[in-house]
Amino acid sequence: MLKNKGMLDPNAIETWVFDLDNTLYPAGSNIFARVSVRITEYVQNRFSLEHEPARALQKDMFRRYGTTLNGLMAEHGIDGEEYLHFVHDIDVADIEPDHALEAAISRLPGRKIIYTNGSVPHARRIMGQIGVDHHFEDVFDIVAADYVPKPNPGPYDTLVSRYGFDPARSVMVEDMARNLEPAAALGMTTVWLSGTLDWAKEGAEQDYVHHVADDLTAWLNGLSGSRPA
Known part of the structure:
Protein backbone atom coordinates (compact mmCIF):
# COMPACT_ATOMS: atom_id res chain seq x y z
CA MET A 1 0.00 0.00 0.00
CA LEU A 2 1.28 3.44 -0.88
CA LYS A 3 -0.54 6.58 0.16
CA ASN A 4 1.03 9.99 0.01
CA LYS A 5 -1.27 13.03 0.01
CA GLY A 6 1.30 15.60 -1.00
CA MET A 7 4.88 15.92 0.12
CA LEU A 8 5.49 16.42 3.81
CA ASP A 9 8.01 19.12 4.61
CA PRO A 10 9.26 18.53 8.17
CA ASN A 11 10.34 22.16 8.43
CA ALA A 12 6.69 23.19 8.16
CA ILE A 13 5.76 21.01 11.15
CA GLU A 14 5.81 22.48 14.65
CA THR A 15 4.56 19.47 16.65
CA TRP A 16 5.04 15.72 16.19
CA VAL A 17 2.67 13.39 18.05
CA PHE A 18 3.68 9.74 18.25
CA ASP A 19 1.82 6.73 19.56
CA LEU A 20 3.93 4.42 21.74
CA ASP A 21 3.09 0.72 21.54
CA ASN A 22 3.80 -0.91 18.17
CA THR A 23 4.86 2.52 16.85
CA LEU A 24 8.09 3.59 18.56
CA TYR A 25 8.97 -0.09 18.52
CA PRO A 26 7.82 -2.66 15.90
CA ALA A 27 4.91 -4.98 16.63
CA GLY A 28 7.19 -7.93 15.94
CA SER A 29 9.18 -7.19 19.08
CA ASN A 30 6.27 -8.56 21.12
CA HIS A 88 2.42 -2.75 32.79
CA ASP A 89 4.52 -4.73 35.24
CA ILE A 90 6.54 -6.39 32.48
CA ASP A 91 10.23 -7.12 32.02
CA VAL A 92 11.74 -4.65 29.54
CA ALA A 93 15.41 -5.36 30.29
CA ASP A 94 15.92 -7.05 26.93
CA ILE A 95 14.79 -4.02 24.91
CA GLU A 96 17.84 -2.71 23.09
CA PRO A 97 18.56 0.96 22.37
CA ASP A 98 17.44 1.94 18.88
CA HIS A 99 20.23 4.27 17.84
CA ALA A 100 18.92 4.73 14.29
CA LEU A 101 15.48 5.77 15.52
CA GLU A 102 17.00 8.07 18.13
CA ALA A 103 19.06 9.80 15.44
CA ALA A 104 16.06 10.13 13.12
CA ILE A 105 13.90 11.69 15.84
CA SER A 106 16.72 14.03 16.87
CA ARG A 107 16.72 15.55 13.38
CA LEU A 108 13.03 16.44 13.47
CA PRO A 109 12.37 20.13 14.06
CA GLY A 110 9.75 21.16 16.56
CA ARG A 111 8.14 19.61 19.62
CA LYS A 112 7.62 15.89 20.16
CA ILE A 113 4.84 14.41 22.30
CA ILE A 114 3.76 10.85 23.02
CA TYR A 115 0.01 10.13 22.98
CA THR A 116 -0.73 6.66 24.31
CA ASN A 117 -3.64 4.57 25.57
CA GLY A 118 -1.10 3.25 28.09
CA SER A 119 0.34 4.95 31.16
CA VAL A 120 3.14 7.46 31.69
CA PRO A 121 5.33 5.06 33.71
CA HIS A 122 5.02 2.38 31.02
CA ALA A 123 5.81 4.87 28.27
CA ARG A 124 8.82 6.30 30.09
CA ARG A 125 10.27 2.84 30.75
CA ILE A 126 9.98 1.83 27.10
CA MET A 127 11.27 5.18 25.82
CA GLY A 128 14.19 4.99 28.22
CA GLN A 129 15.15 1.52 27.03
CA ILE A 130 14.92 2.56 23.38
CA GLY A 131 16.94 5.69 24.13
CA VAL A 132 14.51 8.35 22.91
CA ASP A 133 13.02 9.63 26.17
CA HIS A 134 15.02 12.87 26.14
CA HIS A 135 13.56 13.94 22.79
CA PHE A 136 9.96 14.09 24.02
CA GLU A 137 8.44 17.03 25.82
CA ASP A 138 5.74 14.98 27.55
CA VAL A 139 3.55 11.87 27.55
CA PHE A 140 -0.21 12.33 27.22
CA ASP A 141 -1.55 9.05 28.60
CA ILE A 142 -4.85 7.32 29.34
CA VAL A 143 -5.01 8.96 32.78
CA ALA A 144 -4.62 12.44 31.27
CA ALA A 145 -7.40 11.45 28.86
CA ASP A 146 -9.65 10.70 31.86
CA TYR A 147 -9.48 7.02 30.90
CA VAL A 148 -11.21 7.71 27.58
CA PRO A 149 -9.22 5.83 24.90
CA LYS A 150 -8.46 6.61 21.30
CA PRO A 151 -10.20 7.04 18.91
CA ASN A 152 -12.78 8.92 20.99
CA PRO A 153 -12.48 12.55 19.82
CA GLY A 154 -12.62 14.21 23.26
CA PRO A 155 -9.05 13.45 24.38
CA TYR A 156 -7.67 14.71 21.06
CA ASP A 157 -9.22 18.09 21.82
CA THR A 158 -7.72 17.93 25.31
CA LEU A 159 -4.32 17.06 23.84
CA VAL A 160 -4.33 20.09 21.54
CA SER A 161 -5.60 22.38 24.28
CA ARG A 162 -3.14 21.17 26.92
CA TYR A 163 -0.07 21.65 24.74
CA GLY A 164 -1.37 24.63 22.79
CA PHE A 165 -0.29 23.55 19.33
CA ASP A 166 -1.76 24.23 15.92
CA PRO A 167 -3.21 21.00 14.46
CA ALA A 168 -2.63 22.31 10.94
CA ARG A 169 1.11 22.39 11.66
CA SER A 170 1.32 19.00 13.36
CA VAL A 171 1.76 15.33 12.47
CA MET A 172 0.35 12.27 14.23
CA VAL A 173 1.95 8.84 13.75
CA GLU A 174 -0.03 5.73 14.76
CA ASP A 175 -0.06 1.99 14.18
CA MET A 176 -3.87 1.75 14.52
CA ALA A 177 -5.34 3.43 11.45
CA ARG A 178 -8.73 4.18 12.99
CA ASN A 179 -7.03 6.23 15.73
CA LEU A 180 -6.05 8.77 13.08
CA GLU A 181 -9.61 9.82 12.22
CA PRO A 182 -10.05 12.39 15.03
CA ALA A 183 -6.56 13.76 14.38
CA ALA A 184 -7.34 14.34 10.71
CA ALA A 185 -10.68 15.93 11.65
CA LEU A 186 -8.76 18.49 13.71
CA GLY A 187 -6.52 19.27 10.74
CA MET A 188 -3.48 17.19 11.66
CA THR A 189 -1.42 15.41 9.02
CA THR A 190 -1.65 11.68 9.72
CA VAL A 191 0.78 8.81 9.20
CA TRP A 192 -0.30 5.19 9.55
CA LEU A 193 2.55 2.86 10.48
CA SER A 194 1.47 -0.39 8.88
CA GLY A 195 2.36 -3.69 10.49
CA THR A 196 1.42 -7.34 10.82
CA LEU A 197 -1.59 -6.93 13.13
CA ASP A 198 -4.87 -7.30 11.23
CA TRP A 199 -6.90 -5.52 13.91
CA ALA A 200 -4.72 -2.41 13.50
CA LYS A 201 -5.60 -2.08 9.79
CA GLU A 202 -9.22 -1.03 10.26
CA GLY A 203 -9.69 2.29 8.48
CA ALA A 204 -6.38 2.14 6.60
CA GLU A 205 -8.09 2.84 3.26
CA GLN A 206 -9.97 5.87 4.55
CA ASP A 207 -9.20 9.45 3.55
CA TYR A 208 -8.15 10.35 7.09
CA VAL A 209 -4.96 8.33 6.53
CA HIS A 210 -2.69 10.74 4.64
CA HIS A 211 0.61 8.83 4.59
CA VAL A 212 1.56 5.19 5.07
CA ALA A 213 4.92 3.87 6.25
CA ASP A 214 6.07 0.35 7.00
CA ASP A 215 9.20 1.39 8.89
CA LEU A 216 9.24 4.44 11.16
CA THR A 217 12.97 5.11 11.04
CA ALA A 218 13.16 4.76 7.26
CA TRP A 219 10.14 7.04 6.83
CA LEU A 220 11.62 9.71 9.09
CA ASN A 221 14.95 9.50 7.31
CA GLY A 222 13.20 9.87 3.97
CA LEU A 223 11.58 13.19 4.85
CA SER A 224 12.92 16.10 2.87
CA GLY A 225 15.34 18.07 5.03
CA SER A 226 15.48 15.33 7.64
CA ARG A 227 17.91 12.86 6.10
CA PRO A 228 21.06 11.70 7.88
CA ALA A 229 24.21 13.58 6.97
Missing part, protein backbone atom coordinates in the same frame (compact mmCIF):
# COMPACT_ATOMS: atom_id res chain seq x y z
CA ILE A 31 6.55 -5.94 23.84
CA PHE A 32 2.84 -5.21 23.69
CA ALA A 33 2.18 -8.96 23.70
CA ARG A 34 3.71 -9.05 27.18
CA VAL A 35 1.21 -6.42 28.32
CA SER A 36 -1.59 -8.44 26.74
CA VAL A 37 -0.56 -11.50 28.77
CA ARG A 38 -0.71 -9.40 31.94
CA ILE A 39 -4.17 -8.13 30.96
CA THR A 40 -5.39 -11.71 30.66
CA GLU A 41 -3.89 -12.50 34.05
CA TYR A 42 -5.62 -9.48 35.57
CA VAL A 43 -8.99 -10.58 34.19
CA GLN A 44 -8.39 -14.12 35.42
CA ASN A 45 -7.58 -12.92 38.92
CA ARG A 46 -10.34 -10.30 39.08
CA PHE A 47 -13.14 -12.60 37.94
CA SER A 48 -11.77 -16.02 38.97
CA LEU A 49 -11.77 -17.24 35.38
CA GLU A 50 -9.74 -19.82 33.49
CA HIS A 51 -7.42 -18.58 30.77
CA GLU A 52 -9.71 -18.96 27.73
CA PRO A 53 -12.83 -17.31 29.24
CA ALA A 54 -10.61 -14.51 30.55
CA ARG A 55 -9.05 -14.03 27.14
CA ALA A 56 -12.50 -13.97 25.52
CA LEU A 57 -13.70 -11.30 27.97
CA GLN A 58 -10.53 -9.27 27.36
CA LYS A 59 -11.07 -9.32 23.59
CA ASP A 60 -14.76 -8.49 23.94
CA MET A 61 -14.00 -5.46 26.09
CA PHE A 62 -11.34 -4.31 23.61
CA ARG A 63 -13.65 -4.60 20.61
CA ARG A 64 -16.60 -2.85 22.21
CA TYR A 65 -14.83 -0.17 24.25
CA GLY A 66 -11.52 0.53 22.49
CA THR A 67 -9.45 -0.79 25.40
CA THR A 68 -10.02 -3.61 27.86
CA LEU A 69 -9.54 -1.09 30.66
CA ASN A 70 -12.33 1.16 29.41
CA GLY A 71 -14.73 -1.78 29.22
CA LEU A 72 -13.85 -3.11 32.66
CA MET A 73 -14.24 0.34 34.19
CA ALA A 74 -17.59 0.91 32.46
CA GLU A 75 -19.13 -2.48 33.22
CA HIS A 76 -17.36 -3.58 36.39
CA GLY A 77 -16.09 -0.41 38.06
CA ILE A 78 -12.50 -1.57 38.37
CA ASP A 79 -9.79 0.76 39.67
CA GLY A 80 -7.90 2.20 36.69
CA GLU A 81 -4.63 2.88 38.52
CA GLU A 82 -4.52 -0.60 40.00
CA TYR A 83 -5.14 -2.12 36.56
CA LEU A 84 -2.45 -0.04 34.85
CA HIS A 85 0.12 -0.86 37.52
CA PHE A 86 -0.58 -4.58 37.16
CA VAL A 87 -0.68 -4.89 33.36
Whole structure:
Protein backbone atom coordinates (compact mmCIF):
# COMPACT_ATOMS: atom_id res chain seq x y z
CA MET A 1 0.00 0.00 0.00
CA LEU A 2 1.28 3.44 -0.88
CA LYS A 3 -0.54 6.58 0.16
CA ASN A 4 1.03 9.99 0.01
CA LYS A 5 -1.27 13.03 0.01
CA GLY A 6 1.30 15.60 -1.00
CA MET A 7 4.88 15.92 0.12
CA LEU A 8 5.49 16.42 3.81
CA ASP A 9 8.01 19.12 4.61
CA PRO A 10 9.26 18.53 8.17
CA ASN A 11 10.34 22.16 8.43
CA ALA A 12 6.69 23.19 8.16
CA ILE A 13 5.76 21.01 11.15
CA GLU A 14 5.81 22.48 14.65
CA THR A 15 4.56 19.47 16.65
CA TRP A 16 5.04 15.72 16.19
CA VAL A 17 2.67 13.39 18.05
CA PHE A 18 3.68 9.74 18.25
CA ASP A 19 1.82 6.73 19.56
CA LEU A 20 3.93 4.42 21.74
CA ASP A 21 3.09 0.72 21.54
CA ASN A 22 3.80 -0.91 18.17
CA THR A 23 4.86 2.52 16.85
CA LEU A 24 8.09 3.59 18.56
CA TYR A 25 8.97 -0.09 18.52
CA PRO A 26 7.82 -2.66 15.90
CA ALA A 27 4.91 -4.98 16.63
CA GLY A 28 7.19 -7.93 15.94
CA SER A 29 9.18 -7.19 19.08
CA ASN A 30 6.27 -8.56 21.12
CA ILE A 31 6.55 -5.94 23.84
CA PHE A 32 2.84 -5.21 23.69
CA ALA A 33 2.18 -8.96 23.70
CA ARG A 34 3.71 -9.05 27.18
CA VAL A 35 1.21 -6.42 28.32
CA SER A 36 -1.59 -8.44 26.74
CA VAL A 37 -0.56 -11.50 28.77
CA ARG A 38 -0.71 -9.40 31.94
CA ILE A 39 -4.17 -8.13 30.96
CA THR A 40 -5.39 -11.71 30.66
CA GLU A 41 -3.89 -12.50 34.05
CA TYR A 42 -5.62 -9.48 35.57
CA VAL A 43 -8.99 -10.58 34.19
CA GLN A 44 -8.39 -14.12 35.42
CA ASN A 45 -7.58 -12.92 38.92
CA ARG A 46 -10.34 -10.30 39.08
CA PHE A 47 -13.14 -12.60 37.94
CA SER A 48 -11.77 -16.02 38.97
CA LEU A 49 -11.77 -17.24 35.38
CA GLU A 50 -9.74 -19.82 33.49
CA HIS A 51 -7.42 -18.58 30.77
CA GLU A 52 -9.71 -18.96 27.73
CA PRO A 53 -12.83 -17.31 29.24
CA ALA A 54 -10.61 -14.51 30.55
CA ARG A 55 -9.05 -14.03 27.14
CA ALA A 56 -12.50 -13.97 25.52
CA LEU A 57 -13.70 -11.30 27.97
CA GLN A 58 -10.53 -9.27 27.36
CA LYS A 59 -11.07 -9.32 23.59
CA ASP A 60 -14.76 -8.49 23.94
CA MET A 61 -14.00 -5.46 26.09
CA PHE A 62 -11.34 -4.31 23.61
CA ARG A 63 -13.65 -4.60 20.61
CA ARG A 64 -16.60 -2.85 22.21
CA TYR A 65 -14.83 -0.17 24.25
CA GLY A 66 -11.52 0.53 22.49
CA THR A 67 -9.45 -0.79 25.40
CA THR A 68 -10.02 -3.61 27.86
CA LEU A 69 -9.54 -1.09 30.66
CA ASN A 70 -12.33 1.16 29.41
CA GLY A 71 -14.73 -1.78 29.22
CA LEU A 72 -13.85 -3.11 32.66
CA MET A 73 -14.24 0.34 34.19
CA ALA A 74 -17.59 0.91 32.46
CA GLU A 75 -19.13 -2.48 33.22
CA HIS A 76 -17.36 -3.58 36.39
CA GLY A 77 -16.09 -0.41 38.06
CA ILE A 78 -12.50 -1.57 38.37
CA ASP A 79 -9.79 0.76 39.67
CA GLY A 80 -7.90 2.20 36.69
CA GLU A 81 -4.63 2.88 38.52
CA GLU A 82 -4.52 -0.60 40.00
CA TYR A 83 -5.14 -2.12 36.56
CA LEU A 84 -2.45 -0.04 34.85
CA HIS A 85 0.12 -0.86 37.52
CA PHE A 86 -0.58 -4.58 37.16
CA VAL A 87 -0.68 -4.89 33.36
CA HIS A 88 2.42 -2.75 32.79
CA ASP A 89 4.52 -4.73 35.24
CA ILE A 90 6.54 -6.39 32.48
CA ASP A 91 10.23 -7.12 32.02
CA VAL A 92 11.74 -4.65 29.54
CA ALA A 93 15.41 -5.36 30.29
CA ASP A 94 15.92 -7.05 26.93
CA ILE A 95 14.79 -4.02 24.91
CA GLU A 96 17.84 -2.71 23.09
CA PRO A 97 18.56 0.96 22.37
CA ASP A 98 17.44 1.94 18.88
CA HIS A 99 20.23 4.27 17.84
CA ALA A 100 18.92 4.73 14.29
CA LEU A 101 15.48 5.77 15.52
CA GLU A 102 17.00 8.07 18.13
CA ALA A 103 19.06 9.80 15.44
CA ALA A 104 16.06 10.13 13.12
CA ILE A 105 13.90 11.69 15.84
CA SER A 106 16.72 14.03 16.87
CA ARG A 107 16.72 15.55 13.38
CA LEU A 108 13.03 16.44 13.47
CA PRO A 109 12.37 20.13 14.06
CA GLY A 110 9.75 21.16 16.56
CA ARG A 111 8.14 19.61 19.62
CA LYS A 112 7.62 15.89 20.16
CA ILE A 113 4.84 14.41 22.30
CA ILE A 114 3.76 10.85 23.02
CA TYR A 115 0.01 10.13 22.98
CA THR A 116 -0.73 6.66 24.31
CA ASN A 117 -3.64 4.57 25.57
CA GLY A 118 -1.10 3.25 28.09
CA SER A 119 0.34 4.95 31.16
CA VAL A 120 3.14 7.46 31.69
CA PRO A 121 5.33 5.06 33.71
CA HIS A 122 5.02 2.38 31.02
CA ALA A 123 5.81 4.87 28.27
CA ARG A 124 8.82 6.30 30.09
CA ARG A 125 10.27 2.84 30.75
CA ILE A 126 9.98 1.83 27.10
CA MET A 127 11.27 5.18 25.82
CA GLY A 128 14.19 4.99 28.22
CA GLN A 129 15.15 1.52 27.03
CA ILE A 130 14.92 2.56 23.38
CA GLY A 131 16.94 5.69 24.13
CA VAL A 132 14.51 8.35 22.91
CA ASP A 133 13.02 9.63 26.17
CA HIS A 134 15.02 12.87 26.14
CA HIS A 135 13.56 13.94 22.79
CA PHE A 136 9.96 14.09 24.02
CA GLU A 137 8.44 17.03 25.82
CA ASP A 138 5.74 14.98 27.55
CA VAL A 139 3.55 11.87 27.55
CA PHE A 140 -0.21 12.33 27.22
CA ASP A 141 -1.55 9.05 28.60
CA ILE A 142 -4.85 7.32 29.34
CA VAL A 143 -5.01 8.96 32.78
CA ALA A 144 -4.62 12.44 31.27
CA ALA A 145 -7.40 11.45 28.86
CA ASP A 146 -9.65 10.70 31.86
CA TYR A 147 -9.48 7.02 30.90
CA VAL A 148 -11.21 7.71 27.58
CA PRO A 149 -9.22 5.83 24.90
CA LYS A 150 -8.46 6.61 21.30
CA PRO A 151 -10.20 7.04 18.91
CA ASN A 152 -12.78 8.92 20.99
CA PRO A 153 -12.48 12.55 19.82
CA GLY A 154 -12.62 14.21 23.26
CA PRO A 155 -9.05 13.45 24.38
CA TYR A 156 -7.67 14.71 21.06
CA ASP A 157 -9.22 18.09 21.82
CA THR A 158 -7.72 17.93 25.31
CA LEU A 159 -4.32 17.06 23.84
CA VAL A 160 -4.33 20.09 21.54
CA SER A 161 -5.60 22.38 24.28
CA ARG A 162 -3.14 21.17 26.92
CA TYR A 163 -0.07 21.65 24.74
CA GLY A 164 -1.37 24.63 22.79
CA PHE A 165 -0.29 23.55 19.33
CA ASP A 166 -1.76 24.23 15.92
CA PRO A 167 -3.21 21.00 14.46
CA ALA A 168 -2.63 22.31 10.94
CA ARG A 169 1.11 22.39 11.66
CA SER A 170 1.32 19.00 13.36
CA VAL A 171 1.76 15.33 12.47
CA MET A 172 0.35 12.27 14.23
CA VAL A 173 1.95 8.84 13.75
CA GLU A 174 -0.03 5.73 14.76
CA ASP A 175 -0.06 1.99 14.18
CA MET A 176 -3.87 1.75 14.52
CA ALA A 177 -5.34 3.43 11.45
CA ARG A 178 -8.73 4.18 12.99
CA ASN A 179 -7.03 6.23 15.73
CA LEU A 180 -6.05 8.77 13.08
CA GLU A 181 -9.61 9.82 12.22
CA PRO A 182 -10.05 12.39 15.03
CA ALA A 183 -6.56 13.76 14.38
CA ALA A 184 -7.34 14.34 10.71
CA ALA A 185 -10.68 15.93 11.65
CA LEU A 186 -8.76 18.49 13.71
CA GLY A 187 -6.52 19.27 10.74
CA MET A 188 -3.48 17.19 11.66
CA THR A 189 -1.42 15.41 9.02
CA THR A 190 -1.65 11.68 9.72
CA VAL A 191 0.78 8.81 9.20
CA TRP A 192 -0.30 5.19 9.55
CA LEU A 193 2.55 2.86 10.48
CA SER A 194 1.47 -0.39 8.88
CA GLY A 195 2.36 -3.69 10.49
CA THR A 196 1.42 -7.34 10.82
CA LEU A 197 -1.59 -6.93 13.13
CA ASP A 198 -4.87 -7.30 11.23
CA TRP A 199 -6.90 -5.52 13.91
CA ALA A 200 -4.72 -2.41 13.50
CA LYS A 201 -5.60 -2.08 9.79
CA GLU A 202 -9.22 -1.03 10.26
CA GLY A 203 -9.69 2.29 8.48
CA ALA A 204 -6.38 2.14 6.60
CA GLU A 205 -8.09 2.84 3.26
CA GLN A 206 -9.97 5.87 4.55
CA ASP A 207 -9.20 9.45 3.55
CA TYR A 208 -8.15 10.35 7.09
CA VAL A 209 -4.96 8.33 6.53
CA HIS A 210 -2.69 10.74 4.64
CA HIS A 211 0.61 8.83 4.59
CA VAL A 212 1.56 5.19 5.07
CA ALA A 213 4.92 3.87 6.25
CA ASP A 214 6.07 0.35 7.00
CA ASP A 215 9.20 1.39 8.89
CA LEU A 216 9.24 4.44 11.16
CA THR A 217 12.97 5.11 11.04
CA ALA A 218 13.16 4.76 7.26
CA TRP A 219 10.14 7.04 6.83
CA LEU A 220 11.62 9.71 9.09
CA ASN A 221 14.95 9.50 7.31
CA GLY A 222 13.20 9.87 3.97
CA LEU A 223 11.58 13.19 4.85
CA SER A 224 12.92 16.10 2.87
CA GLY A 225 15.34 18.07 5.03
CA SER A 226 15.48 15.33 7.64
CA ARG A 227 17.91 12.86 6.10
CA PRO A 228 21.06 11.70 7.88
CA ALA A 229 24.21 13.58 6.97
